[in-house]
Amino acid sequence: MEPDSPRPRIAVVGGGVSGLTAARELAVAGADVVVVEGADRLGGRIRGAEIAGTTIDIGAESFATRGGTVAALIEDLGMSDQIVRPAPLGSWVIDGNRSIPLPAAGTLGIPATPLSAATIRALGVSGALRAAVEPLLPHRIGSDAASFAALVRARLGSRALDRLVRPVALGVYSADPERLGVTTVPGLAAAFAERGSLIAAARDLRDGQAAAGGAVAGLREGMTQVIAGLETEVTRLGVRVLRGSKVQRLEERGMSAAPAGAWRVLGGDGAVLAEADGIVLAVPENVARRLLGERGATGQATDRIEVVALAVDDPRLDRAPRGTGALVARDAVGAGARRDGGAAPILAKALTHVTAKWPERAREAGPGRHILRLSYGRAGSAPETVGLDDAEVRSIARYDASRILGIDLRADTVVDLVRCTWRMGRPPGSRDARPLVAPAGVTLAGDWVSGTGLAAIVQGARTAAATALASASLRLPLTNRIESPLK
Ligand SMILES: Cc1cc2nc3c(=O)[nH]c(=O)nc-3n(C[C@H](O)[C@H](O)[C@H](O)COP(=O)(O)OP(=O)(O)OC[C@H]3O[C@@H](n4cnc5c(N)ncnc54)[C@H](O)[C@@H]3O)c2cc1C
Incomplete structure (x- = not known):
């Protein structure tokens, strides 16, 4: 901190939606913020692409309306009128040689109504009957499951897993449900513990989504609009944004290194990109591990x-x-x-x-x-x-x-x-997730920390900003520990 300035200085590494959201929160709270982005453009995995004269999203294309978190951010950015809904046409599963409409109103492929015509079409009569007995099974069945797949298999049977849940999980998480923990789907494990039935839990989650106004929405000109909106906003708030500035190393200078700041953010050839009292690390998991000095951290984590x-x-x-x-x-x-x-x-x-x-x-x-x-x-x-x-x-x-x-x-x-x-990234709660201990003054953000989907990310970035600010302002030693509950 500057002796004549009480504003904590925070460097946000990574200019994706996590980093920009955290930067905005920090700037609104009065911090002196710099965003250090390695690429020449902001947005990370939110990106547009031109195809035959049309601009499409080639990364994230929609956001879950659950909880209204992303919609509230978009409203804050003055872009509510840009929110658009997808056509209500439903989607399909291709299984073997068959094309089957995905039963509506499920959660991650878990059918809400196992004996509906659509579910019977997907699972066959025996598969649908097997799924339909699920609410009658004792809660203990599947409650010690080591993976999301094992839970679904135990409760609903293999057909529901293979024909509905696995393809949907692969689409949403890019991960086979055998690799996902039961806590990966936000709210599902808690709802299952409370209701004693996976189908009832899936229904509860679906109803929550419906109450929030439908499952997903997009932006009229694509999701890059939210990045453009965030960039305009952080610039207005005085945040400095460095692009093309790939961070190679974080150097800790000790808590008493004022006025220089406790941290140095270093680029290629040791160039000092920023000096700060605290850092928000909003980069993919493998990059965060490398910057925090984990040996052998490469792209393998992703x-x-x-x-x-x-x-x-x-x-x-x-x-x-x-x-x-x-x-x-x-x-x-x-x-x-x-x-x-x-x-x-x-x-x-x-x-x-x-x-x-x-x-x-x-x-x-x-x-x-x-x-x-x-x-x-x-x-x-x-x-x-x-x-x-x-x-x-x-x-x-x-x-x-x-x-x-x-x-x-x-x-x-x-x-x-x-x-x-x-x-x-590996979703949190994945079976192969490893804990990462960040030193005091470094706060982690991103989908691998807070969960898949922009709703979870935006919320997580806000929490990270608050933690970073508290840490930098109060100079309290703070340790972040991200670990899988299934470790
Ligand atoms: C194809 C695809 C489709 C998706 N669809 C959806 C969807 O429809 N809905 C949804 O909610 N989510 C979707 N997602 C997930 C969503 O896009 C991501 O979870 C989200 O964008 C992650 O944001 P982030 O800021 O945490 O990370 P990123 O967007 O990955 O941002 C990290 C930033 O850090 C920068 N960086 C990396 N290394 C360094 C370094 N050394 N120094 C400085 N900067 C560095 C990167 O360049 C990047 O800009 C999709 C993802 C993909 C890939």
């Missing part, structure tokens, strides 16, 4: 996915054959074989029919043009598309989209392609 978007001129897609999109079960295969006559698995794990889901994108794209967004890469294995050239990826994505949508898309109708590779 899995990659690749998003491939196609622009397709085919009016047959106007009828949105798979609603807003589809999730692909592990053993799904195309109805036909590839040209080489071999077996033809669908490699994509999910497809979003962007122009069916978001009417604004359809208007922008124009009549007959469709944008399809496929994602590749399941937990533990590299995306099948990584390392392939655009022509190969175009062919794989066209094949997968044809099989998922049930319409053979001709090669000459694919007018554009964009692709983007992402590293996915």
